Amino acid sequence: MKIFEKIANIDSRIIYLLLLLVVLIPLVFKLVLPINLSDPVKQAYQAIEQLPEGSVVMFSVDYDASSAPEIQPMLLATLRHAFSKKHKVVLLGQWALGLPFGEIGLNEVAPQFNARYGVDYVNLGYRPGYRAQMVGLGREIRDFYATDYKGTPLDQIPLMQGIHNYNDIDLLVGLEAGQAGEEWIQFAGARYGLNIIIGATGVIAPDMFHYMQARQIRGLIGGLQGAAEYETMINHLGTGVAGMVAQSWAHLLLLGFIIAGNVGYFVVRRRKQS
Amino acid sequence: MKKEIPLAITFITGLIIIVTFFIPHQPLGTMQQRLLIWYSIVLGFTMLLGMDSLLRSNLQRIARRSPGWPFALVLIIGFLGTLAAGIYTWATSESLLSLGSSFMYVYTYFIIPLQATMFSLLAFFIASAAYRAFRARTLEATLLLITAAVVMLGRVPIGAEISQWLPDSASWIMEVPQMAAKRGIFIGVALGTIAMSLRVILGLERTYLT
Amino acid sequence: MMQIIGTWIAAGLTLAIFSFLYKDNPFYKFAEHLYVGVSAAYAILYVLYFDVKPLLVDKFISEQGGERWILLVPAAFGLMMLARWIPKVSWLSRWSIALTVGIAAGLGITGQIQGILLPQIRGTLVPLTTVNNVLMVVGVISTLIYFYFSAAHKGALRYGARLGMVFIMMAFGASFGYTVMARISLLIGRLHFLVYEWLRLVK
Numbered sequence: 001m002k003i004f005e006k007i008a009n010i011d012s013r014i015i016y017l018l019l020l021l022v023v024l025i026p027l028v029f030k031l032v033l034p035i036n037l038s039d040p041v042k043q044a045y046q047a048i049e050q051l052p053e054g055s056v057v058m059f060s061v062d063y064d065a066s067s068a069p070e071i072q073p074m075l076l077a078t079l080r081h082a083f084s085k086k087h088k089v090v091l092l093g094q095w096a097l098g099l100p101f102g103e104i105g106l107n108e109v110a111p112q113f114n115a116r117y118g119v120d121y122v123n124l125g126y127r128p129g130y131r132a133q134m135v136g137l138g139r140e141i142r143d144f145y146a147t148d149y150k151g152t153p154l155d156q157i158p159l160m161q162g163i164h165n166y167n168d169i170d171l172l173v174g175l176e177a178g179q180a181g182e183e184w185i186q187f188a189g190a191r192y193g194l195n196i197i198i199g200a201t202g203v204i205a206p207d208m209f210h211y212m213q214a215r216q217i218r219g220l221i222g223g224l225q226g227a228a229e230y231e232t233m234i235n236h237l238g239t240g241v242a243g244m245v246a247q248s249w250a251h252l253l254l255l256g257f258i259i260a261g262n263v264g265y266f267v268v269r270r271r272k273q274s
Numbered sequence: 275m276k277k278e279i280p281l282a283i284t285f286i287t288g289l290i291i292i293v294t295f296f297i298p299h300q301p302l303g304t305m306q307q308r309l310l311i312w313y314s315i316v317l318g319f320t321m322l323l324g325m326d327s328l329l330r331s332n333l334q335r336i337a338r339r340s341p342g343w344p345f346a347l348v349l350i351i352g353f354l355g356t357l358a359a360g361i362y363t364w365a366t367s368e369s370l371l372s373l374g375s376s377f378m379y380v381y382t383y384f385i386i387p388l389q390a391t392m393f394s395l396l397a398f399f400i401a402s403a404a405y406r407a408f409r410a411r412t413l414e415a416t417l418l419l420i421t422a423a424v425v426m427l428g429r430v431p432i433g434a435e436i437s438q439w440l441p442d443s444a445s446w447i448m449e450v451p452q453m454a455a456k457r458g459i460f461i462g463v464a465l466g467t468i469a470m471s472l473r474v475i476l477g478l479e480r481t482y483l484t
Numbered sequence: 485m486m487q488i489i490g491t492w493i494a495a496g497l498t499l500a501i502f503s504f505l506y507k508d509n510p511f512y513k514f515a516e517h518l519y520v521g522v523s524a525a526y527a528i529l530y531v532l533y534f535d536v537k538p539l540l541v542d543k544f545i546s547e548q549g550g551e552r553w554i555l556l557v558p559a560a561f562g563l564m565m566l567a568r569w570i571p572k573v574s575w576l577s578r579w580s581i582a583l584t585v586g587i588a589a590g591l592g593i594t595g596q597i598q599g600i601l602l603p604q605i606r607g608t609l610v611p612l613t614t615v616n617n618v619l620m621v622v623g624v625i626s627t628l629i630y631f632y633f634s635a636a637h638k639g640a641l642r643y644g645a646r647l648g649m650v651f652i653m654m655a656f657g658a659s660f661g662y663t664v665m666a667r668i669s670l671l672i673g674r675l676h677f678l679v680y681e682w683l684r685l686v687k
Binding site: 277281283285309311318319342348354355357360364381389395404422423429430449450461462468475483 | 486491501520524529536557561581584588589592593601619621623650658660670674
């Protein structure tokens, strides 16, 4: 019966090592599994797909390195989708430490579609202020972003010439690791009727389903699985799909730990009681 | 006067924002837009608030040769190095975000790995915590555990390999009971936020001034 | 060449932080302190580049007449915020805090009513023709009852609160499942970097 005591007292470092291995092995051997598509991600895809060619899609980069492995694949996939449909992209960010991810994403994807800066896409940059900025942009974008991130006045950028507020934006893709997503929904969606889809970390995604049901957002890409689904739908596999076997194995391992912890706990407890 | 003026500022700004919501016309509309821009500007300054104590305490650690002072030195060198890289990039590049600039070099090869790895440690800790703390001691805890298990399996590809029932159930959990509870919680939070905001504007809640 | 050096630095820092899993050690402390220093400088530059310059300095140069001078007001509020650095005048920062709190509270009231309360109640008012709709409505109401503390949870309220607890536990379980997914993804991201970009074990 000593085995149960051992099960009840596994050293943390063994847990760490096993987790490391189950994540590492699928990555090294490039294992993949078919991706199951879910409705919220399909609806997010449709929101971009159904826009007429040349629509203006605003991307808000509201995350940083702490959640980039989950959200950067979403940014790349949605950007690819938008550029492939010849939509115009206006990017900005609400997280100071995250904006470079937007720039990195644009520089990776735009050249693949021969998209030109200032004509097909623009990076406005970052301003502090979350909700205040979101309400203010509904009146005039230039009040907050008189220039793009390089300092070029918006009126000198061909793409921005007819774009003044949310009336000129067809869809917002909010990429969220925190509070900003909810604020976009409240202050741009509810107040100005802006159409929104959200790409969110696994931590944030469960808090978005009631907005989906109430049709306050038109689609939801949740966690790395959501990113993998979107990559599958646009037929361009990236780090989302590449990570899903590791993700699967890690989830199985964690369930194993939970079961082991419970079995060990209850057996040892019963023995102590008897 | 040290309290009255801030209370008046809060009352007036809060009131303008609320009234403008209903009457967005001139001059209120312009006034609100101005306040929103001011908010943005002032909020930026709050990001600088911690710098003073951070730098002062670490410089003191170095000066006094307190235990671990070499690490304080690392902090200061990292700070000054990044500042120098940023100023150089600002002066010589198209923008602070120019790929290939020294500032983006620091971002790509220092900030990203440091921050991302720091947070990736949580994967190990959640595994350890799940093993040690996730016990089916009560009916509620068992329910939580079962739901977690179904969602964990149902939201990854291996779930569908085991049984299509898993992703279907996970979707149902997310879209019906989970969503209903979250909606209840969010409605409650909204009511609380509205009450608290009113108290703040009316000057009944003053803890932010202490 | 710089890229290769950068990748090695990034890998070194990654491993230094991972070393904490074995135990706290100088490599981890080094990386931790470096992170704080680098991020602090980054934040200062960001405030100057994306806030002070475009919203204050550039506008001061481009605006004319009264609009120009009115910019001194937010500049003063911003500087007053920094008065916290000087104990003698730190009370001045309350003015700036009052400004941000007032605006945030004003926006909070309207945002919560228009953006959450009304649409979420509207979303709950569905025809009770399917099991899921009934479950959803029961779930919302019972959760609200669970958080209703103005009366003791006795009689019907007790059953309502108990049912609410069931829904809340399911929501927490689901959130835990998603949180696990999120945390593992972060580890995948770092190992992906080590395997694909640093060691280049896989093409």
